[in-house]
Amino acid sequence: MPSYPFQHQHYWLQPTTPAPTGDGRIDHPLLRDAMELPDDNGVVLTGQLATAAQPWLTEHVISGSPLLPAAAFVDLALRAGEHVGCPAVEDLTLETPLVVADGVRVSVTVGPDREGRRGVSIHSRADGEWVRHATGTLGVVPVAPREPWARQWPPHAEAVDLDAFYDNLADAGFAYGGAFQGLRAAWRDGDTLYAEVAVPSGDTRFALHPALLDAAIQTVTVADDRAKMPFAFAGISWWRGTEHARVRLTVTGQDTCAIALADQSGAPVAEIASLTLRRPAGATAQEVPYQVAWPALEAATTEPDIPVHHATSPVETLRVIQEFLTTDTPRMVVATRNAVPVRPGEDVDPRGAAVWGLVRSAATEHPGRFVLVDAGDGDEVRLAGDEPQLAIRAGAVHVPRLERARTEPLPSPLSPEGTVLVTGGTGTLGGTIARHLAV
Known part of the structure; x- marks a missing residue:
């Protein structure tokens, strides 16, 4: 050890300046404090993941890893926007998955006001450096609600069988716990899908509960059997929270759709003008090499x-x-x-x-x-x-x-009477091999 005393120097900003509203405390399940940055450079909202207080965080498992759902990033951006007076999310792009673990710190940084718009970025930190997960733009005025499409319910459309829906998602590497199995019913009318979604016990402190929005996004899998993950949002407007929602999802392209949510009375809850989805890494194993x-x-x-x-x-x-x-x-x-x-x-x-x-x-x-x-x-x-x-x-x-590439067949077929041990890759690849062997 050195003989001289350590020179302590703290680089963290101290919350000595009050937040724009309230006393700096945030009433949100994932966010706790808010602090203004010096020289009008924006606001930082901070919090921490705690699975004991929010057990649903561990139930969104993709390819064997519990990931914070894209819908949670949307809620964080909405909550930050509400805090600074920019309640609409004009765009939000996801960059890096966030693996859920106790003690992970979350930071939402909102930039200075630029003619009614503010940049927003979401970071996390476990033991190492800060990691940026999403960036976007907040706006002042939400889009006006469209026609009351959810007043007549159920819709005049063909009902979709959902008996094996979550089993099929699990086979594709999307292992959802009970909190994320919120898709209750679905109907199809051409490129438009309708659905009913719910969360077991909604937390009213969320702007839009992540499990509820995630269930609404799952509706796209009814139209496209290939499970995909949200990548980029545009035009997010939010008016009220709810535990039960009616959903209208319109397929606008191969990997894009628009989503509207309403409560049980038909009143608008939220709208997403455009959502772009991508298949998760490793999901293209059957594509031609x-x-x-x-x-x-x-x-x-x-x-x-x-x-x-x-x-x-x-x-x-x-x-x-x-x-x-x-x-x-x-x-x-x-x-x-x-x-x-x-x-x-x-x-x-x-x-x-x-x-x-x-x-x-x-x-x-x-x-x-x-x-x-x-x-x-x-x-x-x-x-x-x-x-x-x-x-x-x-x-x-x-x-x-x-x-x-030319794919060569196996040197010899497996004996149907023998025993096969499948080790590792117990997600998508292991499940595919096991089903192939069983059939």
Whole structure:
């Protein structure tokens, strides 16, 4: 230990300035305090996740991890906007998932007023650095409620069977607990879906309870069997809270929709003008994979009429490239031997492969000035039109092209009478394999 005393210096802003309203305390399940920043730079609202007080936080599980739902970020933005007099959320984009854990600190930063608009960002911190999860813009005036579509209920539309709805979501990696199984009924009318959603016990301190809004968003899965996660919101208007809601979801594109919520009397609760959704990471396992192939080129080839550098090492090539870029010469050929695997089983020279990586990086910064040519033993360097990368094998010119990968079947089928142990990947992938084996 050092012999001198530690010099303590605190960098956290101290809540010595009162919040715009009240005494700095926030009556919200996830937020606790509010503090004005100096020089009119905005307001910071802070809080902390506590699963004992809010057990529903752990019931939104995606691919095996409890994640704070996108609807919770919407509620945080709405609550922050209400606190500063900007109750509408003009846009909100999610950037990074927030894994739920006790003690995680939450911060909602609202920027200064710019002609009735304020920027908003939501961060969290566990043990390390602050992580930004969402950014957006708050506005002053909510959109006026539309026509009273929810007064006539149930709607004149085809009822949808929801018996296996949450089982199917779980198979896709969306393991929702009871709090997030709020979709009670659904109807379909073309590209418009109607639904009834509810939360077991709503907390009136939320602007819009996350479990309620999440259940409304789940309605999109009725129209598209591929489960997706919210990514970007636009035009969020909120008027009142409720524990039970009627939902109208209109599909506006392949990954976009509009959502309106009303209470049981048909009065408007909230509207989302546009919601963009994305499939979660790992959900595209069944999509066709691609790979780089080297088909032979039938076009005529020519001798190089530009400078050729026969590379022997990355260090030497770097020096040559740097000198070349100081000249007015338009293009240069960098030639290697056996640096790329054109045919199965070919041995690759690591130094040549490193040269290819180096030159590709240089070509990204200086498009059109480099041509990479890899020749096999006994082959001469040749060019083919404007192709920037070529490989010569046995006199034939090959060029890299992206093609669908060939998937090979299993060497032998599994015995239907045997026992199979599935370990790891117990979410989407493990469930898919287990169902395949069972069938």
